[in-house]
Amino acid sequence: MFQIYLPIAEMSVDIFLLLGMGGVIGFLSGLFGVGGGFLITPLLIFIGVPPPVAVGSSVNQVVAASVSGAIAHWRRGNIDFKMGTVLLVGGVAGSLAGILLFNILESLGQIDLVIQLSYVVMLGGVGALMLVESGRAILMRRRGGGGRRKKHVHTWIHGLPLKMRFRTSRLYISALLPLGIGFAVGILAALMGVGGGFFLVPAMIYLLGMPVSIVIGTSLYQITVVAGATTFLHAVSGQTVDVVLAGLLTLGAVVGAQLGTRFGAGLKGEELRGLLAMLVLIVCGALFWELVAPPTEFFNLSTLTVSP
Amino acid sequence: MNARAALLALCLAALCALGPGRAGAQELVADLSDHLIAIDSEFTGTDLLVFGAIEGEGDIVVLVRGPRSSVVVREKARVFGIWLNASSVTFDNVPSFYALATSRPPEEMLDADMRRLNEIGLDQLRLEPEPGTDIADIADFRDALVHLRQKIGLYSSEPGKVSFLGPRLFRTAIHFPAAVPVGRYTVDVILVRDGQVVQSFSPPLTVDKAGLGADIFDFAHNDAALYGLLAVIGAAIAGFLGSLLFRRP
Numbered sequence: 255m256f257q258i259y260l261p262i263a264e265m266s267v268d269i270f271l272l273l274g275m276g277g278v279i280g281f282l283s284g285l286f287g288v289g290g291g292f293l294i295t296p297l298l299i300f301i302g303v304p305p306p307v308a309v310g311s312s313v314n315q316v317v318a319a320s321v322s323g324a325i326a327h328w329r330r331g332n333i334d335f336k337m338g339t340v341l342l343v344g345g346v347a348g349s350l351a352g353i354l355l356f357n358i359l360e361s362l363g364q365i366d367l368v369i370q371l372s373y374v375v376m377l378g379g380v381g382a383l384m385l386v387e388s389g390r391a392i393l394m395r396r397r398g399g400g401g402r403r404k405k406h407v408h409t410w411i412h413g414l415p416l417k418m419r420f421r422t423s424r425l426y427i428s429a430l431l432p433l434g435i436g437f438a439v440g441i442l443a444a445l446m447g448v449g450g451g452f453f454l455v456p457a458m459i460y461l462l463g464m465p466v467s468i469v470i471g472t473s474l475y476q477i478t479v480v481a482g483a484t485t486f487l488h489a490v491s492g493q494t495v496d497v498v499l500a501g502l503l504t505l506g507a508v509v510g511a512q513l514g515t516r517f518g519a520g521l522k523g524e525e526l527r528g529l530l531a532m533l534v535l536i537v538c539g540a541l542f543w544e545l546v547a548p549p550t551e552f553f554n555l556s557t558l559t560v561s562p
Numbered sequence: 563m564n565a566r567a568a569l570l571a572l573c574l575a576a577l578c579a580l581g582p583g584r585a586g587a588q589e590l591v592a593d594l595s596d597h598l599i600a601i602d603s604e605f606t607g608t609d610l611l612v613f614g615a616i617e618g619e620g621d622i623v624v625l626v627r628g629p630r631s632s633v634v635v636r637e638k639a640r641v642f643g644i645w646l647n648a649s650s651v652t653f654d655n656v657p658s659f660y661a662l663a664t665s666r667p668p669e670e671m672l673d674a675d676m677r678r679l680n681e682i683g684l685d686q687l688r689l690e691p692e693p694g695t696d697i698a699d700i701a702d703f704r705d706a707l708v709h710l711r712q713k714i715g716l717y718s719s720e721p722g723k724v725s726f727l728g729p730r731l732f733r734t735a736i737h738f739p740a741a742v743p744v745g746r747y748t749v750d751v752i753l754v755r756d757g758q759v760v761q762s763f764s765p766p767l768t769v770d771k772a773g774l775g776a777d778i779f780d781f782a783h784n785d786a787a788l789y790g791l792l793a794v795i796g797a798a799i800a801g802f803l804g805s806l807l808f809r810r811p
Contacts, residue, residue, distance in 0.1 A: 266606055318797035478798070486791060486794055504800050504804070546643055546645070552706070
């Protein structure tokens with residue numbers, strides 16, 4: 255009906271399709287408290303946006319999606335800036351490495367495969383973990399009581415050098431650990447166009463042992479900055495950031511997020527996580543099917559850009 | 563009365579332009595309804611009118627080819643149960659767009675050599691693999707390239723029809739889909755007589771982005787760092803405004 259031309263993706267798309275997609279993703283992110291980047295990239299690829307443009311524009315949208323949450327948490331003092339900054343130093347380095355890897359894979363013609371495989375592995379792993387965890391929590395609540403998790407466990411992780419004190423998180427741990435986690439998230443952002451919250455949040459809780467109250471704020475702070483840096487790097491290295499596309503998705507997402515937040519207020523945390531886990535597993539299954547099912551086209555083209 | 567006089571004058575002008583039908587004289591004039599196809603934000607494809615007049619007998623071939631570039635064709639193969647891009651062939655100088663319209667089926671007008679020489683017909687398209695390519699089933703890759711371009715409307719499957727209005731005036735319409743690549747196009751209007759190319763005429767055609775889309779594209783390519791920076795700042799402001807707008811009372 256109302257086609258709009260996307261100048262970087264170089265294709266015409268129905269404007270309401272994009273607003274609707276943004277709205278659904280915003281709704282989910284408001285409902286579950288995740289960025290939703292993990293759904294945008296596959297959806298964009300599905301409607302025919304070239305995968306590199308899907309990744310570059312999706313990570314641009316993640317900036318918009320995470321900045322408001324980061325500001326809200328900052329007002330409440332829920333951000334450990336020292337931890338967040340160490341994480342994002344690792345994150346920006348990871349993003350740089352990810353962009354290099356992205357460009358190499360693209361020239362080899364394997365970037366689509368790697369994007370899809372990364373999604374299958376990450377979504378499959380995270381979805382399964384979340385499903386098990388929320389199922390256990392629901393069972394635990396039904397039985398009543400249940401033991402508390404031990405707060406501090408000493409492992410080999412605490413023997414690493416370069417120890418730093420993080421006052422807000424009440425932690426004294428090696429800086430290598432958040433640097434490494436940040437690095438991994440940066441690579442994910444560059445390769446998959448996601449903020450990486452679904453990986454970062456469990457890593458901060460279980461690997462770093464940060465207090466849950468400041469995990470969300472700190473991860474949003476880190477995601478905002480790393481997604482911003484990744485957007486910039488994609489724009490410079492491949493000109494794959496479509497601001498019209500990202501803007502329309504953002505517009506839909508802002509409205510959807512409000513609806514999602516209101517809808518989610520009536521649901522319990524464990525049930526929400528269980529639902530999210532199922533959604534993640536469905537997306538994972540669909541992507542996996544695409545990889546193993548016989549393709550409709552056995553050939554594909556890529557045009558090499560001519561220097562003017 | 564006036565209209566008829568005007569039409570008469572126009573026909574006389576066209577005949578004068580053609581001049582007397584002697585050898586070496588101009589026997590063909592042709593033009594396009596537009597020399598610039600502008601892709602703006604509402605562009606969903608367009609039809610371009612090619613028209614002209616000939617002197618004497620003959621058939622007309624209209625050939626439109628887009629700017630040439632190298633294209634990599636990759637074939638998927640199953641590895642450990644997963645379909646991934648395996649072998650690939652790079653073709654050089656592949657036209658990004660190909661459309662053909664003729665007044666008679668091309669095989670009836672010209673022999674295979676002549677068609678090959680002028681790239682008349684998709685089966686006569688010169689698709690040369692990069693030097694050093696060593697793959698046995700190269701024809702499969704070639705067919706795949708043509709098939710995939712046909713599927714998105716960039717290569718016309720069947721030749722269009724050039725219709726004559728009376729003995730001299732001809733016209734045809736060439737369709738350009740929404741995904742038409744930008745650049746300088748080659749339009750060849752060819753007059754064929756007795757199996758020979760008598761004369762050809764090449765009006766200029768450019769496809770270019772226009773309006774806001776073009777500005778954004780140029781900005782993203784010419785000033786990538788500033789574009790990236792503004793994309794980030796714009797997204798941050800949009801997210802911030804969104805949260806202000808819906809803040810709970």
